Amino acid sequence: MPIRCEIVSQDRVVYTDDVDIVVLPGAGGVMGVLPNHSPVLTTLQFGIITVRKKGEEQFFTVAGGVAEVQPDQVTVLADAAENVEEIDTQRAEAARKRAEELLQKGVGPDTDQYLAIQAALRRSNLRIDAAQRLRRSRRS
Known part of the structure:
Protein backbone atom coordinates (compact mmCIF):
# COMPACT_ATOMS: atom_id res chain seq x y z
CA MET A 1 0.00 0.00 0.00
CA GLU A 85 17.49 17.16 -11.57
CA GLU A 86 16.03 20.58 -12.53
CA ILE A 87 18.59 22.70 -10.66
CA ASP A 88 20.46 25.16 -12.85
CA THR A 89 23.88 25.16 -11.16
CA GLN A 90 25.09 28.21 -13.08
CA ARG A 91 22.10 30.20 -11.84
CA ALA A 92 22.66 28.92 -8.29
CA GLU A 93 26.35 29.89 -8.47
CA ALA A 94 25.38 33.39 -9.66
CA ALA A 95 22.87 33.73 -6.79
CA ARG A 96 25.51 32.64 -4.29
CA LYS A 97 27.99 35.17 -5.67
CA ARG A 98 25.41 37.98 -5.50
CA ALA A 99 24.53 37.12 -1.90
CA GLU A 100 28.18 36.97 -0.85
CA GLU A 101 28.84 40.35 -2.49
CA LEU A 102 25.87 41.93 -0.72
CA LEU A 103 27.06 40.56 2.64
CA GLN A 104 30.55 41.98 2.02
CA LYS A 105 29.04 45.43 1.50
CA GLY A 106 28.28 45.47 5.21
CA VAL A 107 24.54 45.12 5.60
CA GLY A 108 23.66 45.39 9.29
CA PRO A 109 23.08 41.96 10.90
CA ASP A 110 19.89 43.11 12.65
CA THR A 111 18.02 44.04 9.48
CA ASP A 112 15.44 42.21 7.38
CA GLN A 113 17.69 42.71 4.35
CA TYR A 114 20.52 40.83 6.09
CA LEU A 115 18.19 37.93 6.94
CA ALA A 116 16.92 37.79 3.34
CA ILE A 117 20.48 37.73 1.99
CA GLN A 118 21.45 34.99 4.47
CA ALA A 119 18.43 32.91 3.38
CA ALA A 120 19.35 33.39 -0.30
CA LEU A 121 22.91 32.30 0.44
CA ARG A 122 21.75 29.20 2.34
CA ARG A 123 19.35 28.27 -0.46
CA SER A 124 21.95 28.67 -3.22
CA ASN A 125 24.48 26.63 -1.21
CA LEU A 126 21.87 23.90 -0.68
CA ARG A 127 21.00 23.83 -4.38
CA ILE A 128 24.65 23.64 -5.47
CA ASP A 129 25.53 20.95 -2.92
CA ALA A 130 22.46 18.86 -3.77
CA ALA A 131 23.06 19.07 -7.51
CA GLN A 132 26.72 18.09 -7.21
CA ARG A 133 26.28 15.34 -4.63
CA LEU A 134 23.01 13.73 -5.73
CA ARG A 135 23.46 13.94 -9.48
CA ARG A 136 26.89 12.33 -9.09
CA SER A 137 25.46 9.47 -6.96
CA ARG A 138 22.80 8.72 -9.59
CA ARG A 139 25.44 8.34 -12.31
CA SER A 140 27.46 5.83 -10.25
Whole structure:
Protein backbone atom coordinates (compact mmCIF):
# COMPACT_ATOMS: atom_id res chain seq x y z
CA MET A 1 0.00 0.00 0.00
CA PRO A 2 1.60 3.29 -1.07
CA ILE A 3 1.40 6.73 0.50
CA ARG A 4 0.45 9.82 -1.53
CA CYS A 5 3.17 12.49 -1.63
CA GLU A 6 2.52 16.08 -2.69
CA ILE A 7 5.26 18.70 -2.69
CA VAL A 8 4.02 22.21 -3.37
CA SER A 9 6.06 25.41 -3.48
CA GLN A 10 4.66 28.93 -3.46
CA ASP A 11 4.37 29.04 -7.24
CA ARG A 12 3.75 25.47 -8.43
CA VAL A 13 3.13 21.82 -7.71
CA VAL A 14 6.61 20.30 -7.69
CA TYR A 15 5.71 16.61 -7.29
CA THR A 16 2.64 14.40 -6.87
CA ASP A 17 2.63 10.61 -6.86
CA ASP A 18 1.96 7.49 -4.81
CA VAL A 19 5.26 6.37 -3.25
CA ASP A 20 6.74 3.81 -0.86
CA ILE A 21 8.52 6.21 1.54
CA VAL A 22 9.14 9.92 2.01
CA VAL A 23 12.15 11.21 3.97
CA LEU A 24 11.80 14.78 5.25
CA PRO A 25 14.21 17.25 6.89
CA GLY A 26 11.90 17.96 9.83
CA ALA A 27 12.46 20.43 12.65
CA GLY A 28 13.42 17.61 15.00
CA GLY A 29 15.69 15.88 12.48
CA VAL A 30 15.37 13.66 9.45
CA MET A 31 12.05 11.82 9.45
CA GLY A 32 11.02 8.79 7.40
CA VAL A 33 7.33 8.44 6.56
CA LEU A 34 5.80 5.13 5.51
CA PRO A 35 2.14 4.32 4.77
CA ASN A 36 -0.08 4.29 7.89
CA HIS A 37 2.19 6.77 9.70
CA SER A 38 0.67 8.57 12.67
CA PRO A 39 -0.56 12.10 11.92
CA VAL A 40 2.16 14.72 12.37
CA LEU A 41 2.61 18.37 11.54
CA THR A 42 6.20 19.59 11.38
CA THR A 43 8.15 22.57 10.16
CA LEU A 44 10.86 21.83 7.63
CA GLN A 45 14.51 22.80 7.69
CA PHE A 46 16.57 23.65 4.63
CA GLY A 47 17.44 20.23 3.25
CA ILE A 48 16.64 17.35 0.95
CA ILE A 49 13.36 15.47 0.60
CA THR A 50 13.88 11.92 -0.66
CA VAL A 51 11.00 10.08 -2.30
CA ARG A 52 11.33 6.37 -3.07
CA LYS A 53 9.02 4.45 -5.38
CA LYS A 54 9.72 0.86 -6.45
CA GLY A 55 13.42 1.18 -5.58
CA GLU A 56 13.91 4.42 -7.54
CA GLU A 57 14.71 7.59 -5.61
CA GLN A 58 14.01 11.20 -6.48
CA PHE A 59 15.46 14.13 -4.56
CA PHE A 60 14.02 17.59 -3.95
CA THR A 61 15.58 20.59 -2.25
CA VAL A 62 13.35 22.35 0.23
CA ALA A 63 13.99 25.74 1.80
CA GLY A 64 11.67 25.76 4.78
CA GLY A 65 7.95 25.24 5.02
CA VAL A 66 5.69 22.72 6.72
CA ALA A 67 4.74 19.08 6.20
CA GLU A 68 1.48 17.47 7.18
CA VAL A 69 1.61 13.70 7.53
CA GLN A 70 -1.56 11.62 7.50
CA PRO A 71 -1.74 7.81 7.38
CA ASP A 72 -2.31 7.86 3.61
CA GLN A 73 -0.74 11.18 2.53
CA VAL A 74 2.24 13.51 3.01
CA THR A 75 1.67 17.12 2.01
CA VAL A 76 4.66 19.45 1.87
CA LEU A 77 3.97 23.18 1.65
CA ALA A 78 7.45 24.54 0.97
CA ASP A 79 8.72 28.10 0.96
CA ALA A 80 10.81 26.96 -2.03
CA ALA A 81 11.28 23.49 -3.52
CA GLU A 82 12.59 21.92 -6.70
CA ASN A 83 13.63 18.59 -8.14
CA VAL A 84 17.41 18.23 -7.91
CA GLU A 85 17.49 17.16 -11.57
CA GLU A 86 16.03 20.58 -12.53
CA ILE A 87 18.59 22.70 -10.66
CA ASP A 88 20.46 25.16 -12.85
CA THR A 89 23.88 25.16 -11.16
CA GLN A 90 25.09 28.21 -13.08
CA ARG A 91 22.10 30.20 -11.84
CA ALA A 92 22.66 28.92 -8.29
CA GLU A 93 26.35 29.89 -8.47
CA ALA A 94 25.38 33.39 -9.66
CA ALA A 95 22.87 33.73 -6.79
CA ARG A 96 25.51 32.64 -4.29
CA LYS A 97 27.99 35.17 -5.67
CA ARG A 98 25.41 37.98 -5.50
CA ALA A 99 24.53 37.12 -1.90
CA GLU A 100 28.18 36.97 -0.85
CA GLU A 101 28.84 40.35 -2.49
CA LEU A 102 25.87 41.93 -0.72
CA LEU A 103 27.06 40.56 2.64
CA GLN A 104 30.55 41.98 2.02
CA LYS A 105 29.04 45.43 1.50
CA GLY A 106 28.28 45.47 5.21
CA VAL A 107 24.54 45.12 5.60
CA GLY A 108 23.66 45.39 9.29
CA PRO A 109 23.08 41.96 10.90
CA ASP A 110 19.89 43.11 12.65
CA THR A 111 18.02 44.04 9.48
CA ASP A 112 15.44 42.21 7.38
CA GLN A 113 17.69 42.71 4.35
CA TYR A 114 20.52 40.83 6.09
CA LEU A 115 18.19 37.93 6.94
CA ALA A 116 16.92 37.79 3.34
CA ILE A 117 20.48 37.73 1.99
CA GLN A 118 21.45 34.99 4.47
CA ALA A 119 18.43 32.91 3.38
CA ALA A 120 19.35 33.39 -0.30
CA LEU A 121 22.91 32.30 0.44
CA ARG A 122 21.75 29.20 2.34
CA ARG A 123 19.35 28.27 -0.46
CA SER A 124 21.95 28.67 -3.22
CA ASN A 125 24.48 26.63 -1.21
CA LEU A 126 21.87 23.90 -0.68
CA ARG A 127 21.00 23.83 -4.38
CA ILE A 128 24.65 23.64 -5.47
CA ASP A 129 25.53 20.95 -2.92
CA ALA A 130 22.46 18.86 -3.77
CA ALA A 131 23.06 19.07 -7.51
CA GLN A 132 26.72 18.09 -7.21
CA ARG A 133 26.28 15.34 -4.63
CA LEU A 134 23.01 13.73 -5.73
CA ARG A 135 23.46 13.94 -9.48
CA ARG A 136 26.89 12.33 -9.09
CA SER A 137 25.46 9.47 -6.96
CA ARG A 138 22.80 8.72 -9.59
CA ARG A 139 25.44 8.34 -12.31
CA SER A 140 27.46 5.83 -10.25
